[in-house]
Amino acid sequence: MTRSAPQNSVQQTHAGNKAQVQQVLDRVKADGRGSLSAPEGRLVCDAYGIPVPKEAVATSAQDAVQKAESMGFPVVLKIVSPDILHKTEAGGVIVGVSSGQAVAEGYEQILANAKSYKADARIDGVQVQQMLKGGTEVIIGAVTDGSFGKLVAFGLGGVLVEVLKDITFRLAPASREDALSMLDGIQAAEMLKGVRGSEPVDHEALADIIVKVSQLVTDFPEISELDLNPVFATARDATAADVRIVVDFAAKPTSEARSQAEIVAGMNRIMRPDTVAVIGASAEAGKIGNSVMKNLINGGYKGTIYPIHPKADTILSLKAYRSVKDVPGSVDVAVFAIPAQFVAAALTECGEKGVAGAVLIPSGFAETGNDAGQQELQEIGRRYNIRLMGPNIYGFYYMAKNLCATFCTPFDVQGQAALSSQSGGIGMAIIGFSRSTKMGVSAIVGLGNKSDIDEDDLLAFFEQDDSTKVIAQHCEDLKDGRSFAEAARRVSKKKPVIVLKAGRTSAGAKAASSHTGALAGNDRIYEDVFKQCGVIRARSLRQLLEFARGVPILPTPKGENVVIITGAGGSGVLLSDAVVDNGLSLMGMPDDLDAAFRKFIPPFGAAGNPVDITGGEPPVTYQNTIRLGLEDERIHALILGYWHTIITPPMVFARNVVEVRDEMRAKGFEKPIVASLAGDVEVEEASQYLYDHGIPAYAYSTELPVEVLGAKYRWARGAGLL
């Protein structure tokens, strides 16, 4: 885990006080303790400017009154004596003391009680503490996640967190914007805005504590857990009433992080190689080494292919070599098609040859319990700086090089989507779907056991790969969620990143763990971190595929105003439902625009939004309304609902939509358009035509087109384009 750079503003304020925290932690470590005492917790909070109740020790009644008056009433009075452990039992605590006189009386009372409880007790004074009450109780905390590292958490106190699990997380350190988004990120966010006549809480004060907590745990990774519970939030401030800090001084193994440039250079040699060796190339049909050779040759790869085989002179008419070390020139990547037990030796030879990457198709490693075998490969990889893809994978496809380095079915539909999967079955589904829908891909990559190359390496490669416009990844775990998040945050600003995280549910996570030995974390953490990093989360396999297909072809919207134009009123209603379900906003229709639409539709059609042009209309009504929708700058995206009639048949509608879109695009008006087609089977052909022309369109579905538009919007928002 790399320690992230601290934020400047917080850093400036608190740099001077890091020493104070270090002192406290050193003492805890020296004592061999696992947590901080309450006064130590208070010291840490003070050092980072986290507000806690004011408190001071008074040594006379008059002193107590002065101190209480400076804090504000009410206060709590507590005996301070090393000889009195059970303060309450000794009559040494008085709560809710509300006036100067009461403080003076309380002071004397406590002293009297203490003396009668234990006559010889040493008494150091009486602690006067600001008593917090009223306001809204919230919880601010920090945890250390096995994959994502330090996370800051926020929720409402009491049942909302405990029963409804209404809590939200962000990677630490969190920015002020991150922190403010957490206040809106809980289900009961409305509570903070003032309900039942109460005042809204001070959002900035809460955000400030969140930022400081996130900075604290980032500065001191040995703080493994932190809880401010409750924090009393009022309209004017926020104060942590109780602090709990747990520490873990055990040194964490930190993986040697590669530089960004190093990752990209390595990945480029693997994904765009000039030379490929096939270890275990075979002339025998049905063998994996034969399928790989055929796919490389038939796929049209233009680089040099070196079959490696212990005996053969040629394989599929290509000169074969006994070992990769015998190959005359350099070898960029070696595809392994040999049984598990021979992989380590061949990999070592690759290392000696200076091969950049190994595509480890063989199974029989960690996924079958052979952890030692996999570790051996990892050690060889590290020793020789060979990047490892797999093991236990189908290989990969990289279309710009016509490269099918896989034993699966060949694939040749060039497109803009780079997909990857942790599982082979999902990889095959990607291939089938891509071929069937003519989606086309720039690459498909199997990650399998992820002994080395994982999702963030692919992000780094596809970020700078010109043939890729969208990145869609299926994963069951993230071995280094922190690195993934950092890469995703950067890459998603340029290209949409879509992730299907399998093992969302505890049953799914259990299955994930039996599958790859991966421990799925709390799904809420994935949810929040993905959002924080601008990742579009797919909820299902089909969504991953549909988003990969539709998101890159949609233009980026310039604003949030969505308009539905529909021939079928019934589709309009369902499309409106889908708009809300997908976090989109139906534009409130301005009067002049409403009037403009009305000119094109029958008097009984409903303008407003949806614009219901009614079912019996000729093609020109669709054309006119869609043209207006594209032309008016206040509208940012169109959802079309088509109703199959004899007057406007499906293909007429489809061609008209594309024509109007092209006409308006030539005039500089470009907006995302999606379409739902209701009708007889001809609407399937029309939908495919629309899709082929850059308009995601679906037959018999009002929800899918809006989901795709919603995904584009989520990306645009996350990338700061909206």
Place this chain on the structure above:
Amino acid sequence: MTRSAPQNSVQQTHAGNKAQVQQVLDRVKADGRGSLSAPEGRLVCDAYGIPVPKEAVATSAQDAVQKAESMGFPVVLKIVSPDILHKTEAGGVIVGVSSGQAVAEGYEQILANAKSYKADARIDGVQVQQMLKGGTEVIIGAVTDGSFGKLVAFGLGGVLVEVLKDITFRLAPASREDALSMLDGIQAAEMLKGVRGSEPVDHEALADIIVKVSQLVTDFPEISELDLNPVFATARDATAADVRIVVDFAAKPTSEARSQAEIVAGMNRIMRPDTVAVIGASAEAGKIGNSVMKNLINGGYKGTIYPIHPKADTILSLKAYRSVKDVPGSVDVAVFAIPAQFVAAALTECGEKGVAGAVLIPSGFAETGNDAGQQELQEIGRRYNIRLMGPNIYGFYYMAKNLCATFCTPFDVQGQAALSSQSGGIGMAIIGFSRSTKMGVSAIVGLGNKSDIDEDDLLAFFEQDDSTKVIAQHCEDLKDGRSFAEAARRVSKKKPVIVLKAGRTSAGAKAASSHTGALAGNDRIYEDVFKQCGVIRARSLRQLLEFARGVPILPTPKGENVVIITGAGGSGVLLSDAVVDNGLSLMGMPDDLDAAFRKFIPPFGAAGNPVDITGGEPPVTYQNTIRLGLEDERIHALILGYWHTIITPPMVFARNVVEVRDEMRAKGFEKPIVASLAGDVEVEEASQYLYDHGIPAYAYSTELPVEVLGAKYRWARGAGLL
């Protein structure tokens, strides 16, 4: 709205006290008031046995002590004086009085205060009231919904209802089971089971209040709103601390309800007619009256068709008549294909002829603001007892009679699903989807403006229609939700009822209202009532269609134990997620069964559940494990995850699954099976093959097969079969 028969148990207990409530309401009505006073509310609660705090008026200190002791401490003391309005101001209220002595002192104190406040005040005594505290605050209420009538509501007090809208509804009267299901039906249900060390609340006590409230509002429809807020629920009892009752004495228009037999008889004549007249039949291609004629003739309808036309002698070789009244024999149904302004006159002629039903294709009625025109049709319909379908519809298809009484595309794929839609566009989507997937239907019906025939009439017909195995309805509103709910509750016990309620969201509801003038109610009410009535709710158009396709062909499961058998570990994880998402339960695998599965799979395959047979396996591994899954009586449903490999190609897998299923069915083992196929495009053919053989199967999707299985389970549970 029909007043439902009261439940016997409650009835017996409270029949004697209905008079008491009636007295209170009579007084409120006589006073011209819209709500009850607190003492009146208390009287009503007493009459129905709804627990409220005990209270009594004491006339001496000793009397007060006795009364307080019999109620239990603490109590509240309040002055009772017609001359003291502001009791608190007069020092006339003391709360939290905790002992007999304190009560005696408090009594005297209050009297003294009262006298010093107003020396000449008449003092009737001091009210001693049980003081409720502790326990969990809940809300029990009742509302009157425009469509569903009386509903009882339950939620937790405070922010949970107000901010999180965590509230649940049931039709009144509610049974004890209904009431208990409400306690589990809120998000924060765990709160009632005891959290943070608190005791669980008395569920029976709460259910009892819910049942009584639901009975009260059923017995007295003039009670339009009722709120018990808060009700204090403890481990031993539940008591309503505050009662608010709003009344509305305005007479509600009650629609003359047809008897079940009458509805069925009428619908049978319409849906299965011997004779059909086409009003506005035309020989001219492109006219609606021509399309209807062609569809009737070409569809293969075996009954008699009478074209009605003002001038023609024959139309499409069939003898035409000037008026429906000129037709020699009786006419079961008349299909209207004439402009709106001529409909009323022709409908009157149909009435005079004794036609049973009118299929009103013409638009131009309520949907265009012509409410008067539609009311006129309704009046004619009532006068002559003609059932009206529409207006503003595409007509209907009834396959068992080869009857296409519609102007849309002809349809001839016979199946088991009866579908209906409020909107024409959705009707066309039904036709396209059915044809494309070879789903087949028993009927497709357009309901349009629903001037008469609506969803419950269709339910009554399809309930007794042998060609229908599942009923799937798209609706934007329910004009009489109460009748729908009663019909659905009955019908869903026999045949699955699936409903896509459009206008779920406020944006959708707004669009629905612009479309048909329908006011969509609170979606949560639909959600809860559908569940109460065993209706399977579809979340999207595609779900409605997929459920209609898949649910009827699946055998009914005999229990909740679902097992996943998968070749792709990655699919297993996603299928597990889908299992949880769809409310299904992965069976905990017994050791002996685990061992039995392990015999068939490679040593590194994962048994447990999912059973991961791994990807490289031959067909026999799928066969053996599926056979075992069907044979073992502890397993109730199978989800298959297929991974396309050369060793087991898609069609081999598909044929094997069907073979094993048939083999086991012959031995008496029949269970629902669904399948997810990951692979290249050949999996599409294999999926269709499986579907054609009774196994819902989907390519490139892990979620759809499980959604279909989940729908079957929801139905089976609702119908009491599980």
